[in-house]
Every structure is written in structure tokens, then in C-alpha cells.
Amino acid sequence: xxxxxxxxxxxxxxxxxxxxxxxxxxxxxxxxxxxxxxxxxxxxxxxxxxxxxxxxxxxxxxxxxxxxxxxxxxxxxxxxxxxxxxxxxxxxxxxxxxxxxxxxxxxxxxxxxxxxxxxxxxxxxxxxxxxxxxxxxxxxxxxxxxxxxxxxxxxxxxxxxxxxxxxxxxxxxxxxxxx
Numbered sequence: 001x002x003x004x005x006x007x008x009x010x011x012x013x014x015x016x017x018x019x020x021x022x023x024x025x026x027x028x029x030x031x032x033x034x035x036x037x038x039x040x041x042x043x044x045x046x047x048x049x050x051x052x053x054x055x056x057x058x059x060x061x062x063x064x065x066x067x068x069x070x071x072x073x074x075x076x077x078x079x080x081x082x083x084x085x086x087x088x089x090x091x092x093x094x095x096x097x098x099x100x101x102x103x104x105x106x107x108x109x110x111x112x113x114x115x116x117x118x119x120x121x122x123x124x125x126x127x128x129x130x131x132x133x134x135x136x137x138x139x140x141x142x143x144x145x146x147x148x149x150x151x152x153x154x155x156x157x158x159x160x161x162x163x164x165x166x167x168x169x170x171x172x173x174x175x176x177x178x179x
Contacts, residue, residue, distance in 0.1 A: 001049060001174055002067055004097065005079035006090055007057040010113040010157040012038060014079055015053045018170075021162035036060060037067075044168045051171075061093075069102045075174030076106050079157075080134070081113045082127055091134060098143045098150075109173050110135075110152040127154050 003011045015038060022042050037060070038053040052071075054064055068076075076097060080090040094110065097103060112131045131154050139146055151173060 001051055001075035001077065001171070002064075002071075002073055003051065003053045003077045003079065004064060005056050005081075006061070006086065006093060007055070009056060009079045009081040009086065009090070010111075011053050011056060011079045013157045014077070014111060014113075015040065015051065017157060017162045018042065018051070018167045021164050021167050042167070042171070044164055044171065047168070047172065049171050064097075065100075065102070068100065068106075073103060073106045075171065076103060076108050077170065078108060078110045079113055080110060082130055082154075087130075087134060091137060095138060095141050095143065098138075098146065099141075104144050107149050107151070107174055109170055110150070111157070112152060112154045113157045114154060 003015060005011050019040060019042065022044055036055055040051050040053075042049045042051060052067060054060060054067060067073075078090075078094055078097070080086065080094070094108070098108060112127065112134070114127045131152065135150075135152060138150070143150075153170075
């Protein structure tokens with residue numbers, strides 16, 4: 001599976017949270033913002049996952065298609081930071097990816113990252129309306145089997161902690177049959 005999203009949306013933070021929740025030994029696992037890609041194998045309840053975190057800047061984005069055309073991608077985790085300036089470019093990129101021939105049988109799990117400024121508190125309901133609007137706009141486009149291939153959640157990746165069960169529910173989404 002691959003984690004995609006435009007630059008500075010929280011992809012590496014998501015991968016770090018996933019690793020931290022699964023590793024039984026909490027070694028110092030450092031992860032910086034992606035320059036190129038990060039790769040890791042995670043094993044959760046006897047399921048092994050190979051996860052690629054690909055950089056979202058202009059240079060790295062040009063290489064995404066090499067990964068998804070070469071690898072058998074079952075799940076694309078797409079991270080969108082819910083700020084006004086990021087919504088339209090992320091929406092456009094996500095629609096392009098969902099219509100990509102090499103990803104037509106892949107599932108998409110979109111994580112709306114609600115980055116909080118200092119002093120703000122995370123109130124999920126405040127972001128639900130914005131996320132639902134984006135999802136409704138996505139579903140307006142002619143995307144192959146979108147209802148069977150698309151799921152989303154709203155998370156503050158910088159403050160949230162994940163349990164192994166949370167990570168397993170996201171990653172196991174790739175194993176569900178598409179009706």
C-alpha cells in the first residue's frame with residue numbers, strides 16, 4: 001500500500017503514528033518529512049503490510065506513477081490537511097488518482113488531517129461538515145465504483161494516538177472484497 005498526499009499534509013506523521021502503535025518495543029524510531037520515500041513493513045495480528053510513504057512535493061509527485069504502476073497496490077491512503085488553501089489541489093489530485101487505470105481495483109482510505117494551531121482543541125464535529133462537502137464533491141465525478149472503493153476519517157495526526165486496533169482497521173480495509 002502507499003500513503004499519498006500533497007506536500008506537508010501529514011503523511012510521514014501518519015506512518016510514524018502507525019509504527020508507534022504497533023511496535024511492542026518502543027525504540028527510537030525517527031521519521032522526518034519525506035524526501036523521496038519511506039518504506040516499512042508492519043505486522044499486525046498475523047497480517048503483514050508493506051507501506052510506502054511517498055513525498056508529496058512537485059519533484060516526488062512526478063514519481064508516484066512509477067510506484068503504483070509497478071507495485072500491486074491494494075490500498076491508497078490519501079492524506080488531506082483540512083485548510084482552505086489545500087482543499088482544491090488535494091481534491092483534484094485525489095480524483096486523478098482514483099481514475100488512474102493502475103489503481104482502479106485499489107481501495108482509497110482518505111484521512112482528513114485537522115491540524116490544530118496552538119491553543120485550539122480538536123472538535124471533530126467542526127471538521128465533519130467540511131469533510132462531508134469534500135466527499136460529496138468527489139462523488140460528483142465519474143469515478144469507477146467509488147462507493148465500494150472509498151472510505152474516510154477525520155483525525156488530528158499531530159495529537160492523536162493510534163492503537164494497534166485503529167491501525168489494523170485502516171490497513172485491513174485493503175483486504176475487504178469489492179462487491
